[in-house]
Amino acid sequence: MRGGLAAKVAGVAAVVAVAGILIGFYISGYLVGNTTPFRPAAQTTSGKTSVNLVLQTVAAVGPTKAPHPDWVSYLVRRPNGQWERSTIYTLPAHALVHVTIYNFDGASGLRNPFLGQPQGLVGKEVVDGKPIDAFPPDQPSHTFAVPEMGILVPVAPVSEAGEDSPKACGYAPCALSMAHRTITFTFRTGKPGRYRWQCFVPCAAGFEYGFGGPMQSVGYMDGFLNVV
Amino acid sequence: MTEAAASTTPAPATDHGKRFLVAWIVASVIATPLVAIFLGDHLPPGNGSAQAHEQVFDNSWLLAIMTPPGLFVVMFLGYALWTFRNRGTVGALEDGPPIRGNARIQTLWMVITSAIVLFLAGFGSYELVQSGAGGGQGPTAAFQPAGYQKALDVQVIGQQWEFTYRYPTYGGIETPHLVLPAGTLVRLHVTSLDAIHSFWAYGLGVKADANPGVDNIVYVHTKDPMQFDIRCAELCGLWHGYMFDTGHVVASGRFTSWIKQQQSYFAPVSKYLPPYSTTYLPDPSQRAG
Numbered sequence: 001m002r003g004g005l006a007a008k009v010a011g012v013a014a015v016v017a018v019a020g021i022l023i024g025f026y027i028s029g030y031l032v033g034n035t036t037p038f039r040p041a042a043q044t045t046s047g048k049t050s051v052n053l054v055l056q057t058v059a060a061v062g063p064t065k066a067p068h069p070d071w072v073s074y075l076v077r078r079p080n081g082q083w084e085r086s087t088i089y090t091l092p093a094h095a096l097v098h099v100t101i102y103n104f105d106g107a108s109g110l111r112n113p114f115l116g117q118p119q120g121l122v123g124k125e126v127v128d129g130k131p132i133d134a135f136p137p138d139q140p141s142h143t144f145a146v147p148e149m150g151i152l153v154p155v156a157p158v159s160e161a162g163e164d165s166p167k168a169c170g171y172a173p174c175a176l177s178m179a180h181r182t183i184t185f186t187f188r189t190g191k192p193g194r195y196r197w198q199c200f201v202p203c204a205a206g207f208e209y210g211f212g213g214p215m216q217s218v219g220y221m222d223g224f225l226n227v228v
Numbered sequence: 229m230t231e232a233a234a235s236t237t238p239a240p241a242t243d244h245g246k247r248f249l250v251a252w253i254v255a256s257v258i259a260t261p262l263v264a265i266f267l268g269d270h271l272p273p274g275n276g277s278a279q280a281h282e283q284v285f286d287n288s289w290l291l292a293i294m295t296p297p298g299l300f301v302v303m304f305l306g307y308a309l310w311t312f313r314n315r316g317t318v319g320a321l322e323d324g325p326p327i328r329g330n331a332r333i334q335t336l337w338m339v340i341t342s343a344i345v346l347f348l349a350g351f352g353s354y355e356l357v358q359s360g361a362g363g364g365q366g367p368t369a370a371f372q373p374a375g376y377q378k379a380l381d382v383q384v385i386g387q388q389w390e391f392t393y394r395y396p397t398y399g400g401i402e403t404p405h406l407v408l409p410a411g412t413l414v415r416l417h418v419t420s421l422d423a424i425h426s427f428w429a430y431g432l433g434v435k436a437d438a439n440p441g442v443d444n445i446v447y448v449h450t451k452d453p454m455q456f457d458i459r460c461a462e463l464c465g466l467w468h469g470y471m472f473d474t475g476h477v478v479a480s481g482r483f484t485s486w487i488k489q490q491q492s493y494f495a496p497v498s499k500y501l502p503p504y505s506t507t508y509l510p511d512p513s514q515r516a517g
């Protein structure tokens with residue numbers, strides 16, 4: 001009788017533990033979006049370290065980049081030229097990071113117009129070769145923002161004409177022959193640490209206030225900079 | 229065993245009740261002032277603002293008042309464990325006489341606990357009325373501290389996932405940093421652009437919900453220059469845990485130069501900011517298409 005009860009309790013405990021672990025895996029998997037960290041190669045010239053990070057932003061991540069084909073996303077270009085859905089970037093500390101973002105997405109606009117001004121950069125944000133001081137609030141498609149580092153970069157949208165043209169890219173990966181904007185900027189990493197970055201534009205189509213799904217998931221519109 | 233039989237048992241050699249009561253009263257009389265005097269200054273949230281200081285005062289009182297009841301519980305447990313421990317004598321595992329209720333103790337218990345609770349209710353209400361105690365008071369603050377007409381207005385805007393700040397008396401300038409002048413009464417207007425956040429400036433003793441479409445007013449009187457932690461205290465989405473920042477109280481001269489510097493740095497975006505308002509209902513509320 002006693003042994004039966006103990007076995008029952010142990011059984012219930014085991015089931016609860018397994019369920020808890022599975023739920024934990026599900027939630028953490030959802031939050032990190034099954035994304036793997038990407039580490040761009042660092043160059044050191046005359047003692048100064050720098051890296052290049054090439055990203056693209058797309059309205060839909062596409063069936064080859066499952067599990068959410070219709071989610072808006074950032075992608076990163078691997079050295080082999082392949083576009084990978086990753087938003088966790090490992091970067092050297094106290095280094096210059098030269099970022100290029102090819103944006104294939106249209107305008108969504110900011111809830112807070114204040115976030116339309118690039119901040120915390122080395123030099124200016126450049127869009128298609130032109131330096132930009134601030135965007136009107138209805139313009140940005142996305143932002144690349146690292147609040148803890150004081151970095152904010154609004155991403156210029158593809159024009160309406162571009163969105164309606166046959167060269168519009170519906171889903172990733174998008175070739176550079178498709179309609180896009182080219183955003184370049186440079187920032188400096190500080191001391192080592194794990195810094196989150198995010199998009200501030202309510203760009204998640206079909207979600208309440210445009211702020212659900214990909215806006216709440218690492219691997220789409222959120223990520224980490226692992227500064228090492 | 230019947231009651232008659234119980235009453236015939238010989239009286240115990242020591243009156244444990246009296247002995248314990250005396251020890252407890254002596255310990256309380258010694259410990260309570262010590263706790264209030266020596267622990268009081270180390271209680272949260274520190275001395276960063278008039279409101280924080282008031283909270284330390286309140287916390288000292290609470291801790292002092294709970295010292296005698298706390299001692300009672302711990303001492304009673306300790307006394308019982310020690311005095312009535314099993315000494316290994318044969319037949320020691322015997323039940324004591326049953327307790328049939330004690331009107332005096334029950335009355336005393338109810339009177340004392342009611343008195344403590346009623347006192348705390350009065351004390352807490354009085355403290356709250358002084359200046360709002362650093363809490364959000366909603367759009368029409370009922371508890372205005374002296375000199376509130378001249379308070380510096382600063383708006384706190386919560387959004388997923390960052391607080392930004394506007395200074396209406398300085399042209400409505402918006403910045404991602406909270407800097408306040410020292411020795412100044414500040415009226416914070418806490419609001420949100422999306423989900424419910426909560427603005428918690430721990431070192432200032434300030435905590436106020438940030439609701440979309442609501443102007444939640446908090447008064448805080450800054451003291452000397454200091455740094456303070458800012459956190460979001462309402463689960464608000466993916467980066468809620470990263471919604472932190474460091475605020476600064478600076479000398480008034482430095483505050484003026486800081487504001488000027490922010491005005492010039494954020495000049496490009498200032499033409500796109502909406503006119504200052506106590507709340508905002510921003511577009512786009514949803515992505516088109």
Ligand SMILES: [Cu+2]
Pocket residue numbers: 072141142143199200201202203221
């Ligand atoms: Cu976005």
Ligand SMILES: [Cu+2]
Pocket residue numbers: 386387389424425426460461462463464468471
């Ligand atoms: Cu929040």
